[in-house]
Amino acid sequence: MIGEFDLIKKLIPLLPINEATRIGAGDDCSVLELGIPDRQLIFKTDAVVENVHFTREASWERIGSKAISRCLSDMAAMAGNPISALITLGIPQDFLEEDVLKIYEGLIRRAKTFGVSISGGETVKVEKSVFLSVSMVGWIRKNRLCLRSHVQPGDALFVTGELGGSILGKHLDFVPRVKEAQWLAEHFDIHAMIDLSDGLSGDLRRLIEASGIGVHLLKESIPVSKEAKLLAKERGTHPLNHALNDGEDFELLFAIAPNKSVSVLDAWKETFPGLRLSCIGKAVKEPGVRILSRKNMFLSENANEGILGDNGYDHFK
């Protein structure tokens, strides 16, 4: 079995780059310099596979919507403006045309909501499991690059929405935080941003590795969703574990200078009254993730051994 993180580490140094490639593999999107005044191109692809990312219990419309929303969420993580998508659909021989049209209904509805064109694609035959891959281009402002690698020690860490239990439905119906991310980048100096696709613990690890910092999380500040609580009750687990480790929240995690914490919270509440924004902790110089309770009680020294459990959702483990 192949570990996804290990494979990426082996592959990245081998990949060819050229002078147009500003950010290659390893961030939410690649960033290309193509001579657009004041702007750079962002480029992303994301695939969902039957029985890995979805089952046929969900409607094909929701599966289509999920596939394009995942790509939109990656564009959001860069405060990007999504422009156009291409669709690759793999279907078995006996797949019904009406189901292809339903998948496209989901894709099209979501694309329209975000002003994105679907400028092409292809349908290919596969032997068994359906797959749906979305490629997307968009643009960002040159002076407002939100990478994973620019967290500063002392930065406040914020997360949008509520975390955990997305398997109960949110993983299909989440709304990518495109306009929220654009608003953040327009009004504040966002040091770093990432979308939560593999669970807070896994994506925090990516942020930490890319920025060479550590993190102190405040246990009581982590926004635990009611779905995380429901799942914990059903399974006899701890709701916080779901908020930390469940995949596919597709919320934003970002870092900002600590003296901007109050103003970002105030302005956020006025602009997005229906969506929670939580300061969940701060970046520190010492590596690793520590979870502190409100009384500064030390709970776990090492994310890998403590309450974080594992490193988030890894497709190959």
Place this chain on the structure above:
Amino acid sequence: MIGEFDLIKKLIPLLPINEATRIGAGDDCSVLELGIPDRQLIFKTDAVVENVHFTREASWERIGSKAISRCLSDMAAMAGNPISALITLGIPQDFLEEDVLKIYEGLIRRAKTFGVSISGGETVKVEKSVFLSVSMVGWIRKNRLCLRSHVQPGDALFVTGELGGSILGKHLDFVPRVKEAQWLAEHFDIHAMIDLSDGLSGDLRRLIEASGIGVHLLKESIPVSKEAKLLAKERGTHPLNHALNDGEDFELLFAIAPNKSVSVLDAWKETFPGLRLSCIGKAVKEPGVRILSRKNMFLSENANEGILGDNGYDHFK
């Protein structure tokens, strides 16, 4: 069973477009206006699937090379300058890491040859057949758009290389005609261009439908490859049928004003002495494809009933 052409016809009118989208679904690449001075972005995705586009008899390096070359060929069809690629690889649970690295060897070698960066990608788990999808962005000059839809009646039709029998090896090892296409667009007013992926007959039909014209082909001018002859001998078929109907030649088919025929042939011979260029016929007002012999003998009135047999390679038939 779903017919690919029929499905595309149903889907295209439903797809959302926006003001950036100059050419959407239906040409070799989509064309986007993103404010690059004198240039437009081209955007393409292409997937190969195990037991459809390749089998494990081929080495993984060749399969990787094929996947990225197909995308490069689509960029060539627009006289495009490929810039960057993203890779989506779907592999079953028991797939070996060393084979992933071999696929990337093939991808990387070809990307380097054409100066293309691989700026990211992902590896996802699938239940059975391996798939490999490549997304690519590039650029074209605004005043040198080579679409499928601009063939004029009277235009001379040219094809590069030799056709048919690619299943014997060329479908894995073909060299995408990127530099040839760029040279053509730079030195001549190319009215229309397409790369031959689904067989001359199938791709001619696309050109004809997009441009609203017909075609007279000169039977003796169609460049039949030695592989087409070999295959015909083995199977008791006619070599011309292979040249007309076999898929995956990945040569260029283009249209040019008839008074430029001699000069394009002369300049081509000097620039690309190792690669054949053939004038295979001309565009006419009357719809359909007619195949004439050198004595102007009428062989077939309708491509669907005559020597063309079928409409090229359709993945779902």
